[in-house]
Amino acid sequence: MLIVMNHNAGKKQIEAVSKAIEKMGYTAAPIPGGERTAIGVLGNKGYVDDSNIRDLPGVQEVIHVSKPYKLVSRDFHPKGTVVKISGVEIGEGRRPVIIAGPCAVENEEQILKAARAVKAAGADMLRGGAFKPRTGPHTFQGLKEEGLKLLALASKETGLPVVTEVMSPDNVGLVASYADVLQVGARNMQNFDLLRELGTIRKPVLLKRGLSATLEEFLAAAEYILAGGNGAVILCERGIRTFETATRNTLDLSVVPLIKELSHLPITVDPSHATGRRSLVPSMAKAALVAGAHGVLLEVHPEPEKALSDGAQSLTLQGFARLMDDIKRLMPFLGFPA
Ligand code: PEP
Ligand code: MN
Numbered sequence: 001m002l003i004v005m006n007h008n009a010g011k012k013q014i015e016a017v018s019k020a021i022e023k024m025g026y027t028a029a030p031i032p033g034g035e036r037t038a039i040g041v042l043g044n045k046g047y048v049d050d051s052n053i054r055d056l057p058g059v060q061e062v063i064h065v066s067k068p069y070k071l072v073s074r075d076f077h078p079k080g081t082v083v084k085i086s087g088v089e090i091g092e093g094r095r096p097v098i099i100a101g102p103c104a105v106e107n108e109e110q111i112l113k114a115a116r117a118v119k120a121a122g123a124d125m126l127r128g129g130a131f132k133p134r135t136g137p138h139t140f141q142g143l144k145e146e147g148l149k150l151l152a153l154a155s156k157e158t159g160l161p162v163v164t165e166v167m168s169p170d171n172v173g174l175v176a177s178y179a180d181v182l183q184v185g186a187r188n189m190q191n192f193d194l195l196r197e198l199g200t201i202r203k204p205v206l207l208k209r210g211l212s213a214t215l216e217e218f219l220a221a222a223e224y225i226l227a228g229g230n231g232a233v234i235l236c237e238r239g240i241r242t243f244e245t246a247t248r249n250t251l252d253l254s255v256v257p258l259i260k261e262l263s264h265l266p267i268t269v270d271p272s273h274a275t276g277r278r279s280l281v282p283s284m285a286k287a288a289l290v291a292g293a294h295g296v297l298l299e300v301h302p303e304p305e306k307a308l309s310d311g312a313q314s315l316t317l318q319g320f321a322r323l324m325d326d327i328k329r330l331m332p333f334l335g336f337p338a
Helices: 011-023 108-121 145-158 169-178 192-199 215-227 255-262 271-275 278-290 317-334
Strands: 002-005 027-032 037-042 059-063 082-085 088-091 097-101 125-127 162-165 181-184 205-208 233-237 267-269 295-299
Touching: 002 011, 011 027, 011 037, 088 097, 097 108, 097 317, 108 125, 108 145, 108 317, 125 145, 125 295, 145 162, 145 169, 162 169, 169 181, 169 192, 181 192, 192 215, 205 215, 215 233, 215 255, 233 255, 255 267, 267 278, 271 278, 271 295, 278 295, 278 317
Parallel strands: 097 125, 097 295, 125 162, 162 181, 181 205, 205 233, 233 267, 267 295
Antiparallel strands: 002 037, 002 059, 027 037, 082 088
16 A cells, blocks of 8 residues: 655654554555655555545545555656666666676686676676576586675776676675675575565665566565665566577566566666577667667677587677677667767
């Protein structure tokens, strides 16, 4: 439930409504806006009887929200959220952000080569996994803390902020001490303990859509992080399982404009994991930007044929530079300088 206050409602009236909500056993979450304050009601399982609230002084309207997410919803927060990451801004009204780098950090030479090349081509942020959620246990599982150190080194040299995955709640502190943005992978989208832990930190989170998650489940997962107190969440569509096996996943591009209608959070697209094929990545990256994505996440490797993971979908350094030329040409069409 969302309580919209009159534009001239004062602090006392807002406090009285919050108290009434708490008295009913729920949590009140005031959301100050430019024009007026709204108060979100959290913790209810079903319909809330609003008879104790709707006639209180200063209350203009009571909106019943039946979705499993509220804080994430545009109803609660009409203005688009812009997430700030050491100099990079991602979200509504901002130039789309290009995040690029290898699937996994493999060694110093590989990550430095990749970082220097993506920086030279115009990327805004560096990606690279140190903790890798692999389908089978016998494949490369990532360099773990050593990988985080190499990412920090590449970041220091290039000035690019770093996005890297965290797989377990126990490692959130460790990963947060090295990374600028913590990624939740598709396989962990509903790892609720991990989401809760990420709600307690003060670093942005990039949340990827689960392999078989509906849009509602995706937004409800983001709600866990916001409900914990961390509002800096960036969503990422990375393809979903469908009957189609010609591509690794099916890129659900229509969620980009739909998420922009339903939520205030930034939405990015990962065409690398969505398609699984290098040849399809540039088209889908450009399509994502035209669809209104606030950024794209791209796997790039200096020698994809030797990559320890996801080589088939990784762009070469030259391929990435070519795509960046195209993206720069696209920018004026999107309303930004080239
Ligand atoms: C990744 O970004 O390297 C990754 C493992 O992606 P996803 O969780 O989307 O499969
Ligand atoms: Mn990968």
